[in-house]
Amino acid sequence: MPSSPMVPKTLCSMLVFSVAAGLVCPGPLYAQSPPKLSASEKRELTSLMEAGQAAYERGEFERSLRYFQDAYELYAHPNLLYRIALSHEKLGNDKDAISFYRSFLQERPDTKKRGRIEQTIKVLEKRLADKQSVLRIKSNPAVATVYINETVNGASGTTPLEVPISPGTYKVIVKKEGYKTVEETVEVAEGETLSLSYSLAKEAKLEDDDAYYFFPTGPLLLAGASVLSGVGAWLSYDEYSEASDQLEYYNALKAEGQPRPADYNATHENKQFYGAMTWVGGALAIGGLTAATLWYLNDDAYSQAPVEDDDTAFAVTPAIGADGSSVQVIWEF
CATH class of the missing domain: 1.25.40.10 (Tetratricopeptide repeat domain)
Structure with missing residues (x-):
């Protein structure tokens, strides 16, 4: 020089x-x-x-x-x-x-x-x-995306790849769709050409026999709200039945010539109110459970996840009583 x-x-x-x-x-x-x-x-x-x-x-x-x-x-x-x-x-x-x-x-x-x-x-x-260091990166399969240090910095290229680099410590990230990501921290000396080779492992794929359709959030929330409506309808029906029995007793007293109690009118209003709430709650429960079921069955976007074999089944079945005035929710396992 x-x-x-x-x-x-x-x-x-x-x-x-x-x-x-x-x-x-x-x-x-x-x-x-x-x-x-x-x-x-x-x-x-x-x-x-x-x-x-x-x-x-x-x-x-x-x-x-x-x-x-x-x-x-x-x-x-x-x-x-x-x-x-x-x-x-x-x-x-x-x-x-x-x-x-x-x-x-x-x-x-x-x-x-x-x-x-x-x-x-x-x-x-x-x-x-002469002082410039080089990273040579290969992968099997090839055409994997290579990142140096962080993915936010953008890709350095695809394999096979040769990257001129300053001496120092680097994190090499190799990614390819369908394969597990590989990360490695390497030390590159001044003037060194460091060759790296990676065999990428495939990601596990789900088989139809090893999968189940999980109950998604939207239909699950709707079904839960419907069940609560059904419970409310059942409680309303209980109040309705009690008010009906009370009115029958008051009417029997009147037939015997005795005056009606002072709370007769209030009891009659309660019967009408709880009767309406029974029908409204029952209708919401049945409609909500039906809608949740249709939502779930007609949406193909829900993913699958592997589970172990299990014979346990779950079903929510709404039913109306024989007198047409009640709502029954059945849980089966």
């Missing part, structure tokens, strides 16, 4: 001078209008550049990088981009070094260093490519 020159102090002084000169007459040194610096800012700029060059010559490249970056923030002169690139190169930050070298060439396309810098960029790009 072309070596980066150790710039002597005289050249550093020339760099400082060129930047300072650019403040007065930028010309080709600074394509845009330079910022106006106060006397104290000019002194700070000179100090940062001299400190950065001194640190660079001592091999303290992290310090030199900080000094040159601070100087560039104070005054964005193109020559400082070159110094920043040199520091990044010495630190092994190849990607950043390439970026700053290219920025420098863009700002100073006529620089005499152009040929050497372009050659350095080629060397750094090759070195960067």
Whole structure:
């Protein structure tokens, strides 16, 4: 790789001078209008550049990088981009070094260093490519979707797949419809090509003989409400029967010439009210259970689930009494 020159102090002084000169007459040194610096800012700029060059010559490249970056923030002169690139190169930050070298060439396309810098960029790009790690992923069956780290990040592709990747730890997720999802955490070293192969297991399929239709939520709720209506109708019928017996007793008293009790009219109203509630509750129970049954039988959307063999059966059967005034709910097991 072309070596980066150790710039002597005289050249550093020339760099400082060129930047300072650019403040007065930028010309080709600074394509845009330079910022106006106060006397104290000019002194700070000179100090940062001299400190950065001194640190660079001592091999303290992290310090030199900080000094040159601070100087560039104070005054964005193109020559400082070159110094920043040199520091990044010495630190092994190849990607950043390439970026700053290219920025420098863009700002100073006529620089005499152009040929050497372009050659350095080629060397750094090759070195960067050699450091690149790769994940090679295969699956049986093929054409499975591969995710790296999280599915929310989107799929990386389908198997067989080769993914350029930075060194580090990753979670590989392989998914295919009809097969169980595979997840694995892998460690990829710098420059390593890690090959992964997965045999996907099929998901269990339900057989007709091992399935049953579960009672779905909608029809179940409707049936439950209908049963409650039936219970209410039964309770109403009990009150209706008691009021009827009471009225028969009162009518027998009247036939014997005795006056009717004071609660006769109230008892008669109760009989009418509970009689109506009996019919309404019974009708709701029968209608609700019928609707729930039809809903269940005519909806093909309900799924199946495997259960063990069981001879137990369940049925809800509404029935009206012989006198036509009652509702009976039968549970059979």
